[in-house]
Amino acid sequence: MEYHFKLPVDSGEIEKLHVGDVIYITGKIFTARDEAHHMMLEKDKNNLPFDPSEMALYHCGPLMKKTDKGWQVVSAGPTTSSRMEIFEDEFIEKYGINIIIGKGGMGERTEKALQKHTGIYTAYTGGAGALAADKVEEVPSVYWLDELGMPEAVWIFKVKEFGPLVVAIDSHGRSIYREIKR
Amino acid sequence: MDYEDIKKGIVQLMKKAETELPNDVITALKKAYEIEEGVAKTQIEAILKNIDLAKKSGRPMCQDTGIQTFFVEVGVNFPDIDKLGGLIKDAVKKATKDIPLRPNTVDPFTGENHKDNTGDNIPYITWDFVEGSNVWITALPKGGGSENMSKLGMLKPGVGIEGVKDFVVTEMIKAGGNPCPPTIVGVGIGGGADLAMKLGKKSLLRPVGDRHKDKTIAAIEEELIKRINDSGIGPMGLGGKTTVLDVHIEKAHRHPASLPVGIAVQCWANRRAKMVIHFDGSWEVK
Numbered sequence: 001m002e003y004h005f006k007l008p009v010d011s012g013e014i015e016k017l018h019v020g021d022v023i024y025i026t027g028k029i030f031t032a033r034d035e036a037h038h039m040m041l042e043k044d045k046n047n048l049p050f051d052p053s054e055m056a057l058y059h060c061g062p063l064m065k066k067t068d069k070g071w072q073v074v075s076a077g078p079t080t081s082s083r084m085e086i087f088e089d090e091f092i093e094k095y096g097i098n099i100i101i102g103k104g105g106m107g108e109r110t111e112k113a114l115q116k117h118t119g120i121y122t123a124y125t126g127g128a129g130a131l132a133a134d135k136v137e138e139v140p141s142v143y144w145l146d147e148l149g150m151p152e153a154v155w156i157f158k159v160k161e162f163g164p165l166v167v168a169i170d171s172h173g174r175s176i177y178r179e180i181k182r
Numbered sequence: 183m184d185y186e187d188i189k190k191g192i193v194q195l196m197k198k199a200e201t202e203l204p205n206d207v208i209t210a211l212k213k214a215y216e217i218e219e220g221v222a223k224t225q226i227e228a229i230l231k232n233i234d235l236a237k238k239s240g241r242p243m244c245q246d247t248g249i250q251t252f253f254v255e256v257g258v259n260f261p262d263i264d265k266l267g268g269l270i271k272d273a274v275k276k277a278t279k280d281i282p283l284r285p286n287t288v289d290p291f292t293g294e295n296h297k298d299n300t301g302d303n304i305p306y307i308t309w310d311f312v313e314g315s316n317v318w319i320t321a322l323p324k325g326g327g328s329e330n331m332s333k334l335g336m337l338k339p340g341v342g343i344e345g346v347k348d349f350v351v352t353e354m355i356k357a358g359g360n361p362c363p364p365t366i367v368g369v370g371i372g373g374g375a376d377l378a379m380k381l382g383k384k385s386l387l388r389p390v391g392d393r394h395k396d397k398t399i400a401a402i403e404e405e406l407i408k409r410i411n412d413s414g415i416g417p418m419g420l421g422g423k424t425t426v427l428d429v430h431i432e433k434a435h436r437h438p439a440s441l442p443v444g445i446a447v448q449c450w451a452n453r454r455a456k457m458v459i460h461f462d463g464s465w466e467v468k
Contacts, residue, residue: 035304075244105358124360125229127451128244129245131235180419
């Protein structure tokens with residue numbers, strides 16, 4: 001099945017989704033890789049400059065360009081999600097994340113957290129950086145750019161019809177990756 | 183010799199590598215599109231659309247613009263050999279701003295990003311000396327996701343070539359969707375540890391579809407392609423028929439006690455571009 005969502009998406013909608021479904025999302029997403037996960041887990045969630053629970057989490061270290069009009073996305077495909085496996089269950093719980101976008105899949109800890117907190121992990125085509133950049137309408141803000149550098153900073157993207165995102169781990173305990181490995 | 187102009191040429195070489203995929207790779211991806219269905223087909227379709235868009239818009243096809251890696255064949259009669267290393271390094275800095283490239287060089291101790299894609303021992307340049315007065319530079323920007331799936335096996339010689347094959351297949355199945363399949367797998371067999379890895383990496387320069395000139399090795403390449411594709415991992419690890427676009431093997435003689443196997447993994451974005459610099463400093467990006 002194919003679905004088109006405006007973010008944020010409630011648990012009822014997430015529950016309808018199953019492995020193999022394809023979704024397109026419109027709204028705000030934020031990028032976070034290893035360093036940003038690490039940093040955000042140490043921060044007080046009430047003092048964060050943005051609300052992650054209203055956005056999708058995107059495993060991405062984009063290539064950005066600063067112009068007169070502000071930041072522009074040059075290329076922004078997903079990064080390898082398995083690196084974030086060591087943080088993700090805690091991250092999902094702390095920030096109320098229910099849509100993760102990445103590539104390559106995640107492990108058992110994340111699967112369990114997605115099941116417990118009604119979330120999904122979706123796969124975006126790895127390396128499709130130019131295509132992804134085309135779906136970003138605006139870059140409203142960036143956080144911790146000086147400390148973390150361009151790839152590791154947290155970028156907020158306003159996206160339109162971002163996808164196709166393949167539901168690869170659903171909230172019912174199924175994972176495409178686990179099933180293929182078997 | 184006009185060094186500024188040569189620098190411009192190297193920037194153009196890098197831009198070509200980052201924004202235009204070689205035809206042999208595109209042809210292989212189009213073949214994959216024909217045989218795949220369902221989710222696997224959607225992945226190859228997105229890849230092909232992305233390649234097209236990157237070329238048309240002159241933007242890097244992947245946000246991971248890689249560690250800048252060059253293979254240089256220097257004609258021993260080229261007049262300014264001593265300038266080449268510096269010119270490549272300067273061109274990398276310029277390309278980072280002009281193309282642009284993602285700043286990808288981080289100090290392993292401090293975690294600080296050098297911001298211009300240079301740093302200690304980077305760009306990574308392999309020098310070979312050849313006859314004549316031309317310099318050939320091949321750019322192979324190498325992404326981190328696929329590089330992380332590299333493997334070195336110091337196998338026991340007793341396992342033989344069957345053991346080598348099993349090692350490669352097992353490791354590529356373990357890698358799953360992480361290296362952005364369909365991948366190109368380079369396998370270096372023999373030598374010592376470093377040479378096996380180097381041969382694996384260097385074999386990625388061969389066009390997709392090119393078979394080893396030794397028929398026995400060519401047959402092993404074909405067998406490995408089939409065995410890895412039979413795993414069903416598929417594009418992006420979401421299931422399908424195409425996990426690798428190609429497997430390339432290179433060999434060196436080994437020590438009697440060692441059987442090193444180096445696996446270099448390249449994502450579908452097998453970015454490569456080549457240029458020549460002539461005796462008088464004139465250049466062409468091929």
